[in-house]
Amino acid sequence: MTPEEVGRYAESLPDVKRKGTESRPGWYVHDRLVARLHDENTLVIRVPLSRRDSLLERYPDSFGVPPRMEAHHKVEAYLDRAQPREVCEAIDLAWQMQAE
Template identity: 35%
Template sequence: MFVADEDDVRRLALALPDTTEKPSWGTPGFRVHDKLFARLHDEPGILALRRPSIEDAEELAVADPVAFFRTSHYTGYPYVLARLAELEVDELAEVLREAWEVQAPRSLREQHR
């Protein structure tokens, strides 16, 4: 098992089409067409990920509370927090891709399916 780390986040996020890295709240953030889809949290080893809806974020946190969680700070927002040490690299790639798809323009998503 190869657990994910912050280097994997950067490598995988920047491999997604039209993704750029830009600071967000003082930490590295990853954007597609200047829309944030993931950012490294202030707390080491934690990644904030955009989800399709608030309900989806809550469901993911309930389904796998070891790897994913939410805090009161994200109440009302479609974000979930991920513990990188609890994710394998392929799982990280999957949730980053899902986050990217939420924010990417439809034409870009269709072009890269």
């Protein structure tokens, strides 16, 4: 999945707006982070802690949690190896959490 595809998908969700810079865009709903591009291959996605382990177990090559994010509601999606449906699933979780 490319950063452009991420943007198109995220912006297709209700009330999601793009913010940030050209090189580090982020997508927000009601000013709450859904996802932010860390670099061209790494997308940081805010997901509920209760669902994070499930993503990591089902898609170990697609998602990770570096030590700096362990205490936060976030995962990294590795766009160069994740399937689009997996990334979209995580973005959906983030959108649901943040839209409430």
